[in-house]
Amino acid sequence: MSVDKTIRHVKALATGIKYLVSSKRMTLMYPDEIEEFPDGYRGMIKYNWDTCIKCGLCAMVCPADAMKMYISKEESEEGKKPVRRPGINYARCVFCGFCVAICPTNSLKFTKVHDVVYNTLEEQVYPPEKFREGVPKPQYKKKPKKMRAILDEERGLRYEPVE
Ligand code: SF4
Ligand code: SF4
Known part of the structure; x- marks a missing residue:
């Protein structure tokens, strides 16, 4: 592997580790957390x-x-x-x-x-x-926390709890 490629791999790993330990997660912990959908969302x-x-x-x-x-x-x-x-x-x-x-x-x-x-x-x-009869109710084991997707200029997407 070239030095260039090795550097890129190391940088990618470092980015992954940084976001893993960061409190601002990019992932949604479904089903404990669910996304709050915008008006006009096409569900059932x-x-x-x-x-x-x-x-x-x-x-x-x-x-x-x-x-x-x-x-x-x-x-x-x-x-x-x-x-x-x-x-x-x-x-x-x-x-x-x-x-x-x-x-x-x-x-x-x-x-x-x-x-x-x-x-x-x-x-x-x-x-x-x-x-x-209407749409069925989703069955969660415990009440999920509602999260909102936020567009972050630096990180891309991140989720924050809905107040
Ligand atoms: S039922 Fe058919 S027309 Fe209606 S949303 Fe589904 S795919 Fe589209
Ligand atoms: S059949 Fe009923 S639900 Fe379907 S388009 Fe006509 S009025 Fe609307």
Whole structure:
């Protein structure tokens, strides 16, 4: 290895050690600490059953085939044309926001919830009746501390507790 490369390696190691012992950490100690997300953050989607006009635009525009129109078991009657409502599959959703933006009645809204654990792919599918119930609550072993990401001119990113 050239002298130049050795010097660069030593400098990189020194930088790592400096930040390791520094009180200003660049890392978030998840799940004991969680980030406070800004307004407009695209987390899991809240669906308003009452204002939805079942137009299907959200399903039509979804690029990931995550939002689909499902037969509403609650509203469909035998022998009649089935009533369809939207449902979402979070295993496919890329959180692009197209469905939220196109909805003519604002029946879809982003929340700041994103860290929910599922055991199976099936659990990530929300047909209309389940979609209506709202977004699940993340399960933390103990209440996490909220941290805010700060842009630091010298260090890049660092986290500070939210007051
Ligand atoms: S956020 Fe994007 S990917 Fe997710 S359901 Fe809506 S349109 Fe589809
Ligand atoms: S959620 Fe909005 S876009 Fe989707 S079917 Fe209902 S009204 Fe239409």
